[in-house]
Amino acid sequence: ATGGRGLDFAFDCAGVPAVRDQAASVLGLGGSLILVGITPRPLTITEGLTFNYLQKQVRGHYGGFPESVSELVQLTAAGRLDLAPSITDHIPLIDAADAVHRLENKIGDPIRLILVP
Known part of the structure; x- marks a missing residue:
């Protein structure tokens, strides 16, 4: 190419x-x-x-700027950015330690785990 x-x-x-x-x-x-x-x-x-x-x-390279988070939230709220394909799982907040363990050990090929209250 x-x-x-x-x-x-x-x-x-x-x-x-x-x-x-x-x-x-x-x-x-x-x-x-x-x-x-x-x-x-x-x-x-x-x-x-x-x-x-x-x-x-x-x-x-380490992440972005703090204002980038607000921009991403606004783009998502406006329907201009769909993060759904990058969400691996929704996990109850009580299981946060398990979510961190999954990320650290790459269990289940985690891309983005969402903690739900």
């Missing part, structure tokens, strides 16, 4: 080493790997020689 040039930017939104490796491997000259997904695991670049030769970069 890039005519062999590679990507300028690739994003790892999962925080999974296999995703990060794949994203890094498709970068072109001077391309940047943007780490959005958060993981407690160490960062490892598996293609050391190529990564250096092509002057690739790794950049971290």
Whole structure:
């Protein structure tokens, strides 16, 4: 798709080493790997020689700005943003500890768990 040039930017939104490796491997000259997904695991670049030769970069990204939450709520309320496809489950508030456990251990492939009062 890039005519062999590679990507300028690739994003790892999962925080999974296999995703990060794949994203890094498709970068072109001077391309940047943007780490959005958060993981407690160490960062490892598996293609050391190529990564250096092509002057690739790794950049971290942590969320957005506080005002972004208000904007997302307004877009959702106006029907311009549908978050339903990204909701994995609705969980009673009393089971919040279980929800955190599911997220930490990626049980049931959680994307977004909604706590319900």
